[in-house]
Amino acid sequence: MKRLAVLLAVVLALFAELAGAQAIEPLPFKDHAQELRFQHLTAQLRCPMCQNETLADSNAPIARDLRHEVFRLMQAGRTDDQIKQYLVARYSDYVLYDPPVNPTTWVLWFGPLLILLAGAAVVVVTIRKRSRSGAPPPAIDHGDDW
Amino acid sequence: MTPELGQLALILALLLALAQSILPLIGAWRGNRALIAIARPAAAGQAAFVIVAFALLVWAFLHFDFSVAYVADNSNLALPWYYRIAAVWGAHEGSMLLWVLILNLWTLAVAAFSRNLPDDFVARVLGVLGLVSVGFLTFILFTSNPFARLLPMPADGGDLNPVLQDPGMTFHPPVIYMGYVGFSVAFAFSIAALLGGGMEQAWVRWARSWTNVAWAFLTAGIVAGSWWAYAELGWGGWWFWDPVENASFMPWLVGTALIHAQAVTEKRGSLRAWTILLSIFAFSLSLLGTFLVRSGVLTSVHAFASDPRRGLFILAFLAVVVGGSLLLYALRAPKVAGGKSFAVVSRETAVLVGNLMFTVAAAMVLLGTLFPLIGDAFNLGRISVGPPYFGFLFPLLMAPVVLLLPFGPFLRWGRGEPGVIGSIALRAGIAALACAIVAAFFVHGRARALVGVASAVWCVVGTLLYVYKRYREVPAGRRYPAEMAGMLLAHFGVGIFLAGVLLSESLSVTRDVRMAPGDTQTIGSYSFRFDGVKQTSGPNWTGSQGAITVSRDGSVVGVMHPQKRTYTREQVQTESAIDPGVTRDLYVALGEPMNPNDLGGAWAMRLYVKPFIRWLWAGGLFMMLGGFVAAGDRRFRTRRVADSERTMPAATNAGERLAAARESHA
């Protein structure tokens, strides 16, 4: 019974988190450009604790802490890449919604290109075959034959 | 008692579904008229029992029957009646029942509106739909029974997740299921055609309006879901590339390819095998979406509670349905490329290229969605794939489609005229360029906004040029057949959508601010004055409501009332205030009080100005409208097909000879 109570509390806590999931937090930015940079950067980073939320959107305590950390590093003059590296060193590539291009992600980044090339080859072959075979196609518009 | 009746109704529905699937399929195979005749009554009976079961679940919710575990989990005494009805599909078990209900409504519609199709064909279609239903009813009865009892009965229930207590969420699931499940009809038609053989072209004409309606519903469902995310989640975003969203988007992409491919196959006889394959893909991806959301295989913001048993069941079902149909496709799909030939410059080519891009885009979304799982499987570490990935690749893949879009209607079947294409490109291009140059003065050189204006004008002007051409050249009454009007509406919608997406993405301004009563913040030409917070309450929540007066150039635009609600079970939910407009939305979300003990003091708040964001949903609605209008074309309401025509394998050849004869006359 006690286990159930604990479980229930966890479930309720999760729900509360999802429901109130918003991260509205005024930070003392230097200027609007920095605020934009912050919004852009935190939208590309994943909250490590949440189901599937960005640092920008999550209301989880760790997301708040990491937002503050990003803000602090920004004030310290670090570049976006340095800030990303800082987080990756601590939380792994998992925090990047934009996975880096390396041998482990080649399939991800170049897979669609391969599929496109293969598909394009099939389309080209089909068109060539069909444009050579059979009677010459009609050249007159019937009006309804659109 | 009523819950047991509901369960009984489901069991009877399952038995009838078995009858509906097995007997007519055997009948059509053996040519047994009696067995074929069972299809329609069995479908009607199954639908009746599913409707009864669904009604009993609604009844249980309306009457607070907390002895039903599902009712107790998802509603309570304070929940208003309309959200108690929405709660029927607010969680896993009930949403599966809704799925089956909608499948039965589609089946019923097919049974009713197929009087003029060959009986054995209809028997096969209903049989396949019955098989799908067998799978889902078994799934409900064995793993997700919505009528399971909860004893002892609690005095009050839990709560429907407050996120779902919103009108958008009430409509979103039924509409999106109408789309998902609707693709089962195109699927069943194509499987019936494969089973029957010799009708690779005929089935497409019969299936086209069903596919268009399903696609239109899916479009509407995605628009509703996106609107809900925007209005309710309070993040101001409208698309997050979350696995659940992707699950609905992949069938849409393939469905879009399918409705175009069907046009080619129906009118010209080409791409027969491809159209069948796409029909299988579209429905398979709908099933896959159901699987992904419920198996817990992927992490998502709004996934259902996961259960490996359910995951295994759906996987087995998926393997049978999809694997079986793909095997059937491999064995029975038309081997010889049929239909009329076409030139390099022709509408067929344009549709093929479009199909390629849509299919590759769907594959890309699938790959990105599943890649974290692939990472686990091959021990590549835990990888996240999110908006930066999809947001980079998707526009690249769709660019050729947008570029081709205006030419589609102008390109003739078989052979298009390069001269016409050149002149359209010139005119739409000049219009796009001119508008982009004018826009440049307003958007301060933001490239994405300019691309948005140019691409929108490109699509809209290209479409309107064709509207004008038809107006000029064709006598009144024959100018815009429904099928064409639908296509034009949808293509017009693409332009509107593009403008909405690219303008709102590049021009939106978001500010998190601290505001004390009386403070004013300015964004662009709008100033937001905070007038304090007062306490308020609703049927099952209490909350704080802020008042923000927005003015522009000194005159008041409106007063906005964002809320922060606490529901009966202590869940906190933010209700954003939105001031809608054609050229911009103003959006205010209430955060936390800066001092938790001083609600009358300063609050954290998020202010947004989102130019043209409404256009993206408007564009989606135009596409949806196009789907419905096209489905209503009179051509699709087919005459009774002469038995001789359909049984003769040479039927399509005869049709082609006829068409050739007509052309030689012209």
Add this chain to the structure above:
Amino acid sequence: MSRLLPFFAFLALCGLFGFGIWWNSHHDQTAIPSPLINKPVPDFALPELYDPAKVVTRKDLLGQPYLLNVFASWCIECAVEHPLLKTAIPALGIKLVGYNYKDQPGDAKAWLARHGNPYQVLVADVTGQTAIDFGVYAAPETFLIDAKGVIRYKRIGPFTPEVIEKELKPAIAALAKESQ
């Protein structure tokens, strides 16, 4: 043959999903493997909970392996795990260091008074700033650190008797073997 291509692609997909179902019933989906494994413990200087004037640093803990257990009074699962820290962990004969994470010292002390204090050293990170260097994102989390100050193993989530048996014991045994 090319007609069978979609079928085979689908089979591969089914294999992947089957794997996914199996994987997720055996792994915690919220656990992110730490990139700090086999890296030195980050430098830190944290006050002791019961004696804030005394600061504990990385160097103070060198010389023998220890477990660093991240806990907090607001963390529900920490209370679930806590009895194991009092019985099963001391039985392993390893030093246990407590890391009180984002807690008010008063709350933490009251919680420890109620549940018992199994820690030989107990530091407090009230802001959670240092915890970011450790890659902590929730509580409980536990690090196994060797005598040279290198992180060898990390548990995300509460220990269970099974995890102690299957993961922690072998990891500690490996350390003992090295030191021989």
